[in-house]
Amino acid sequence: MMNDLLLALQSVATIENFLIMAAGIWGGVIVGAIPGMTGTMAVTLALPFTFYMAPVPSILLLVALYKGSTYGGSVSAILIKTPGTASAACTALDGYPLAQKGKAGKALNMALYSSCIGDFISNISLIFLAAPLALLALRVGPPEYCMLMIFALTTVAGVSGNSLLLGVVSACLGLLLATVGEDIYGSFRFAFTDDMQAGLSVAPVLIGLFALPELIKLIVFRNPQVNDAMQVGFDKVSRSEFMGSLKSIIRGSGIGVVLGAIPGIGPSAAAFFSYGEAQRTSKNSANFGKGELEGIAASESANNGCCGATMIPLLALGVPGDVITGVMLGAFLIQGLTPGPLLFQTNLNEVYMLFIGMLVSSVLLFGAGKMTMRMFTHIARIPVTLLTPAVLVLCIFGIYSISNSMFDVVVLLVMGVVGFGMYLLAIPAAPFLIAFILGPMIEDNLRRALAISRGDASIFFSSPICWIFAGLILFVVGITLRREIAKSKERKAQTS
Known part of the structure; x- marks a missing residue:
């Protein structure tokens, strides 16, 4: 085994492979930071270029693009509250308020450190736990999926702001919008046009x-200082701030590993799940959503x-963990x-090369993040009067480029108006998004489970x-x- 590892290391440690991985990481970060340009698009566009490459470098390029785009989504989420990817929407809840306070550098640094640690732990888990986690994933059927997603939906309470009722209303609207389109039995709901039959894209x-x-x-709301550029700030994350967040980083990495190993869940659900758990256990839970590292x-x-x-079920079972895999x-x-399973017998050297390359790409991600951080923070120095139309054009172009659909652009503009209306009515947007993402997973697995059990x-x-999940749901x-009853009593005591 040691000889196999040394041979794999020797094969990976070439200038060509390092350049390929570095290009993938950099390209992924840039694509992920552009609103609407998803990691799926980056990997799909790069696929034809891998046809004439050797097997391992081609896979490492795609993996590097995946990793880079996942981190890159946090850049625009923090700087302009425009998540580059769906999984970065949670980052915007605290990242953008920090940027508004002139601490964008601190927020970007924390995002980079957390991303690299989570990525490294995920790679280690892939190497040592591929078989056990794949077997665990096989035991998770529609009933377990459904209970897991309902438990994830309880994070709505943590991001509802001052009013749980408005948070629940927002989540219900999200669940309602998630039903647009075709269900698993071929029936259409709210399909007023042909474009709506396919549902609304995330x-x-x-x-x-x-x-x-x-x-x-x-x-x-024209502000007198509307022409001023945002103060970036290059504050480093202090040792005490990092150590205070380390528990959440480790727990979040574990949540990402477990949920990523279960096909079909993906990083968006994992991010909201981890965020909710961090808020429940944090000493600074009241500061979440206001600029909490x-x-x-x-x-x-x-x-x-x-x-x-997500590579665990792919390599161990041949089952993709998400769209990108x-x-x-x-x-x-x-x-x-x-x-x-036969891949580990017939192509063990290629598997070892892939594992080593993924570990190296975690280091490259840190380097690329540090090098591009100052470049991206120039966005915050652009006056708002120039940044606003530029962001609007990027949003429209990015959304249209996904599927060349004007319907998606219309959905974008309509949701912008809806979001502004929710702001005026003090209805939080985060519960809406959580419910919209989790809604189809809950419904599909609910109906599959009931079909299996005949009702x-x-x-x-x-x-x-x-x-276990039922107990956790009741507990939360x-x-x-x-907590809401205690708040109600406190408000009554203050008014009396």
Whole structure:
């Protein structure tokens, strides 16, 4: 085994492979930072260029693009509240308020540290835990999926702001909008046009809900200082701040690894799950959503913790963990590699090369993040009167480029108006987005579970995993209600 590792290390340690991985990381960071330009698009566009490359360098290029784009989404989320990727939406909740306080450098540094640690832990988990986690993933069926997603939905309570009722209203609107389109039985709901039959894409809803309301506010509420550039600040993350967030980083990485290993969940759900858990256990829970570094740490460690973990079911079982690894499955097959249990017998050297390359790419991600950080922070120095139309053009171009659909652009603009209306009514946007992302997962697995049991609801309590999540749901709901009752009594005491 040691000889195999040394041979793999020797094969990876070439200038060509390092340049390929560095180019992938840099390209991924840039693509991820552009609103609407997702990691899936980056990997898909790069796929044809890998046809004439050797197997391992081609896979390492795609993996590097995946990792870079996942981190890159946090850059625009922090600087202009326009998440480059859906998984970075959670980062915007605390990153943008920090940028407004002149601490964008601190927020970007924390995002980078958390991303690299989450990515490294994910890679280590892939190397040592691929088989056990893949077996665990096989035990998670529709009932377990459904209970897990309902538990993730309880994070709504943590991001509802001062009013839990308005947070629940926002989440219900998100769940309602998630039903647009075709269901698993072929029925159409709210399909008023042909374009609506396919449902609403996450990207236009996400960017319309978070980015456009900020632009509308700048236009409607003209500020005397509207021409001023945002103060960036290059504050480093202090040792005490990093250590205070380390627990959330480790926990977020673990959440990313476990959820990433379960096919179909992805980094967005992991980020919100981790954020909710960090808020519940943090001493600074009241500061979440107002500029809390721990919130950034929890979100970024979880979504990057999914990167390596999504490769676990792909390599061990031949089952893609998400859309991007689905594209990578095609790359494996094109290169003559068949993912699955036999891969570790027939192509062990290539597997070792892939593992070593992924660990190296974690180091390259840190270097690329540090080098591009100052370049990206120039965005915050652009006067708002120039930045506003530039961001609007980028949003429209990015959304249109995903599927060349004017319908998505219309959804983007409509959601911008909806988001601004929610702002005027003090309805929080984060619960809406959480429910919109998790809604289809909850519904699909709910209906599959009931189809399996022929309508018997007891299937949701048929396994230990279901019971664990049911207990956690009751526990979180109980704590939330208790906290709200305490707040209500406190307000009554203050008014009397």
